[in-house]
Amino acid sequence: MNCIVLGVTGGIAAYKAVDLARQLVLRGFEVKTIMTEHATRLIGPATFRAITGNPVARSMFADEGEPMQHISLAREADLIIVAPATANIIAKMANGLADDLLSTMLLATRAPIMVAPAMNLEMWRHAATRANLEVLRTRGVRIVGPESGFLACGEEGEGRMTEPDLILEAALDILGITASMEGRTVLVTAGGTREPIDPVRYIGNRSSGKMGYALAAAARRMGARVILVSGPTYLQAPQGVEVIAVETAEEMWREVMAREEDCDVVIMAAAVADFSPQARKSEKIKKDGREGLTLECRPTRDILRDLGQKNRPERVLVGFAAETGKPVENAVHKLHAKGADMIVANDVSTLGSGFDSDFNKATMVYGDGRVIDLDLMPKIELAARIWDAVIALLEAGETR
């Protein structure tokens, strides 16, 4: 998941950083907050902790977090946003000072940095601040705002922190995420299903749910309303996503069918069981007195095929095919058999790819015959590539 480190410094606008944190979290970002000593005088760390679900880092001396947080956060961040950024932090950044956790982390990172200045009008106009900002600009730091208006000090003029929704927009821009799914509703299935044998056993599979969760988080970041129908996983659901927890293929079928009509896109990333025990035993099957065990199974309903049978031209239907040989051939067959617009095929026997891995090497097979081979890449990156392809299909469907 994309991780954003939010640096909050001691300006009155610190209260607006709470809303910024909330907006980032709702977009599916993992947000880690660093507060300066002065920021904590203006607003309580507990607020950021509650909103982001992560501890707030405040000191170099790991009083409440892990040691060497300046390094771990610097490495973890995909983007650092300093909001509000006081004249002081801007001066420290421009001069490479590292006298607290935030300034040290800013010196230790290679992640892109964005600052949203907020200060008194005279401080903003001061030659020192202008020069410091120029230094930051030439180093590639993105400066957002400030805006004009009434300032906390009673003056009127430039110095108000830019509103959180515009800071969010700039952040999406830096991360290369376009808000191109605003107004769309998408349904993603994830994880494997469990078909009960008796009260303690089930037939499951090795799906971790990582691909489906990455797809859900990516769609949320792009502004879509996201419904995630998930089999049991160990993953934390992305924020801002409606999660429907299911266990069996039958439950997944029911929950998907109840919602599919409202959706512009359905992606079946779940590993749905093809067979389910004929009847679930109400008592635990005992070992004694048995030579072996034969399970009578019946086929489950094929969700993708049922969706494909009533697909609409303006809706995009995507399936996955985890194969252990001839992935493209099998994907082409599945695409036609199930009526999907695209199948994302992957060879799960490829080393470092597929089940439970954070990486995947996939091929996108389209209904119009196109076959696009992708490199091995992190699942979060693959998710973005799949959405780009889906958006293109949606737009083509709308002009048809």
Ligand code: CTP
């Ligand atoms: N799928 C589904 N419902 C099922 C089984 C599969 O919707 N009961 C979907 C999966 O979510 C996936 C696609 O169909 O998007 C292909 O799943 P896969 O298991 O690879 O294909 P199967 O048709 O089950 O064929 P096989 O397992 O024999 O390869």
